[in-house]
Amino acid sequence: MKIAHHVDHSTLMSFAAGSLPEALGAVVATHISVCSQCRGELRALECVGSAILGSLPPASMKKIAPSVPDAGGSIRIDEGDHVLAAIERSGDVPAPLSRFVGSDLSGVRWKRLGLGVWHHPIELSHASRGDLRLLKISPGQVMPEHGHGGTELTMVLAGSYQDECGVFGIGDVADLDDQVHKPVADRNTGCICLIASEQKARFKGTFARLFQPLTGM
């Protein structure tokens, strides 16, 4: 996969640190699963985590060491996760996301949001305040110019779109905070993307700004 637009290093750092809000983490994980360059950067950034962990002052432990099962036994490999991953990788939805939306984009249940725009919200943990959803935009559909209240991550899963930053194809990520942009879905293929925002309210704001002229929402 030829990827032209990657996740910002500050976003990757937060992801590696385990501090990125869940919704944004979903987009980064999905991008990482198809982008070997960002996967390499992530490994370097996890190495930063291990350096930091190693430099923390040790806390005193009550227990010397817990007893362990199967001591001295033979090697046992828990294959469960890998088998599951292999099954999930069959469709056009990248593996991390397929747990939540199925393995094929054609199987997604879309809800109409407005003229030429459909969405499919993805449920996050109760503790998370963010917003995560799939968005499907008809060929040639022009979005009203809009900005972002907080960090917003968009990854293209099918088709493409174009804005002031360039053309975004499958696997590409737009990592935006306060830039204003005006995306247009490809006139032949349209566009399906995964879009995340760290704040629910802000995302609704964005949505309202996006679709008010179309739907009176």
Added chain:
Amino acid sequence: MPDLLQQVAIHRDVDAFRQLYQAYAPRVKSYMIRQGADANTAEELAQETLLTVWRKAALYSGEKGSATTWIFTIARNLRIDRLRREVPWQELPEGHNETASSDILPDEVVSEAERRGRVQLAMSTLPEDQLEVVNLSYIDGLSHSEIAEKLDLPLGTVKSRMRLAYQKIREAVEDLK
């Protein structure tokens, strides 16, 4: 430390596991406390981290990377799951190996321990303001927005400080790739 991990993986060596535990569990506990866990919860999570190492050691060969990076990623994901009660989207390194083994070069893996040494060195030379945002992210578990709020800075400033820090760290390990 990778040798200890190999001992655990191949021979299920309890002494090697104890050594790993003594080296890392107290630091993982400290890490959990920084995220807001009380001492008991932090100790439980530290134990669970190391027990995961014991359970899954066979999946993770020491040749593929450093034991500390693996322990860090296990602890990080537990922290997201138990303390933040969110879904950790980050895969553990064995997941990477499963899907990406073709882009790991032998030279790269051998240098993992050296890489960490270089990272530590590079971090010790970071300006205070850059080190601060890196530590708030990794140790205190704060998001970019939370760091911006805590330090009373624009979000963009937090991100650019992180980018600068990463650039310096990356330069320090560049020639190891």
